[in-house]
Amino acid sequence: MPATPTPSSSSIAFTVNGHRHALEVPTHALLLDVLRDRLDLKGAKRSCDMQVCGACTVLVGDAPVSACSYLAVEADGRELLTVEGLGTPDAMHPLQQAFVDHGAVQCGFCTSGMLLSAKALLDEQPRPTEADVLHHLRGNLCRCTGYRKIVDAILACAAQSGSAA
Amino acid sequence: MRVARELVIEAAPEALWRLLWDVPRMAACVPGCAEAHELAPHQTYRAHMTQKVGPISLSVALIVEILAAEPPWHLALSASGRDPVVSADIAMRVTLDCAPDGTGTRLHIGAEGQVLGKLGALGHGVIQRKAEETVDEFGRRLARMARS
Amino acid sequence: MLRPFTLYRPSTLSEAGALLREHREDATLYAGGTELLLLMKEGLVRPHVLVDVKHVAGLGEVVAADGAIRIGATASHRTVERSAAVQAHCPLVAGVARHVANARVRAAGTVGGNLAFADPHSDLATLFLVFEARIDLRGPDGEREVPLDAFVLGPYETARRGDEILSAVRLRSWPVGAAGAYLKFGLYERPTLGVAAVLVPDAEGRRVSEARLAIGCIGPRPQRLRALEHHLRGAPLEELAAGRADVASAEIDRIDAVTDLHGSADYKLEMAQVFTRRALRVAAARAAHHVIDARYPYTVVV
Secondary structure (H helix, E strand, O other), rough: OOEEEEEOOEEEEEEEEOOOEEEEEEEOEHHHHHHHHHHOOOOOOOOOOOOOOOOEEEEEEOOEEEEOOOHHHHHOOOOOHHHOOOOOOOOHHHHHHHHOOOOOOOOOOOOHHHHHHHHHHOOOOOOOHHHHHHOOOOOOOOOOOHHHHHHHHHHHHHHHOOOOO | EEEEEEEEOOOOHHHHHHOOHHHHHHHHHHEEEEEEHHHOOOOOEEEEEEEEEOOEEEEEEEEEEEEEOOOOEEEEEEEEEEEOOOOEEEEEEEEEEEEEEEOOEEEEEEEEHHHHHHEEHHHHHHHHHHHHHHHHHHHHHHHHHHHO | OOOOOOOOOOOOOOHHHHHHHHHHHHHEEEEOOOOHHHHHOOOOOOOOOEEEOOOOOOOOOEEOOOOEEEEEEEEEEHHHHHHHHHHHOOOOHHHHOOOOOOHHHHHOOOOOHHHHHOOOOOHHHHHHHOOOOEEEEOOOOEEEEEEEHHHEEOOEEOOOOOOOOOEEEEEEOOOOOEEEEEEEOOOOOOOEEHHHHHHEEEOOEEEEEEEEEEEEEEOOOOEOHHHHHHOOOOOOOHHHHOOOOOOOOOHHHHHOOEOOEOOOOHHHHHHHHHHHHHHHHHHHHOOOOOOOOOOOOEEEEE
């Protein structure tokens, strides 16, 4: 049977931060634009727009994804996590608390990407070594902090939790 | 980018010089050149070039200006144009220098210029290599045409 | 913003091929999109049709068979990194997959996409040369197989015809006792230089019986250093491991390197000599069963 084309506009449904969304999106829409402009989730940032900097990192399932270079239609049926789903100011995720405690945030532009990349790492490797953390953050750039406090925060969070964060 | 090549053409300098002004035959020697028109005789020409660099197609309307002509030894021209689809600006200078070589002509081709715009994202090396391939193929086709 | 396009999701390679034939220049294959979407965002390519091959059953499988590993085209780098079959039969491949680009690219990007795009800085295109890799291509008339060194023709240029689909790459396991290393050097997202070295010890385990060396990133395409490989036959492993052997290569000096942001042509050729020596050092130490923790600035040692 010949493949039928996805029409220029598609109905997709996915879960973001535990909430289900059903949307009509153009086939050529990028996930980052859908998250920011349709769902008002501004945590993920457009920065390099070429998958190098990590500021647009979101999790699709357990995988970190560059939302700037990911078609929204690929998220159909999936579970997504953005930084807004990690915690709230009153109930911060341990990673967020660790970032605050260690002074790992300056301008904040890279932070949502750093947090989600770190979450993906800790979910898989609850006790990473410093080398593991550096390896996994290789695609997340920070212009402010020099990375030291970000790494310290992640390692401290891992040490505290003992199991998956 | 910059390319310099030297080759021997089996035609006397005067015959080669006549060939260089034969617009349709010269256009056939330039890889990717689809059409060429004379706008002002021995002064200005328009040519349409297409090239493929990996997955990227380039399509440029070039204006060619003759900068210097000293028959039958030296020809210098400029070629410039823009592909708005890939936002590529091309500006080239080409020199052709002829010297007698027995019954033939020793031809020195010099090409230098730049390709500005998004195509640069592929890296300077790719553009340099493409320029070298184009000049080499031009030389081959010119040599073949001069022999016939 | 991307320009609008039609997306097809064929479930078989035949359907995918039929779509390519039907839409010709207007269509492009799509899997991870890690290079394609970037080119589309820049407007450098403007396909009207994307043929998404991620839903072709079995195209992403990684299987071991007959002393070889077959990596399906849509297997992600992440899949290859974690594949038990790859770790068992060619662990260096899993190690290199772990270092491709960044974690997000590894999750989405595919081995087939990487090889078909033929970025001159591809780690896999260099590494797979020392595994005698062969590329499977599916076309309208059936399948054909091309050795990797005849598949990558130049920067962003391969032997794949417009109506063909890269379906898999097959790697041969090394002979027993062989040890290898992959060193990639650079400060940028794409490596400046990649060197893969494999050494097969002789029966006594003292000298090189066979060597394989591949260099990538600095020339128009990755290449084996056949003359140096030949020269290394019989070389004592301890000399190589200690960095005392003469491994200067005239072949390296003939590589058509171009001056660009990664460095001058001279610099690249000089670094190629240095890193070939280093890669051989690490491979030799491993072949001689030494523990080696080689570290060099801006270098990933796999």
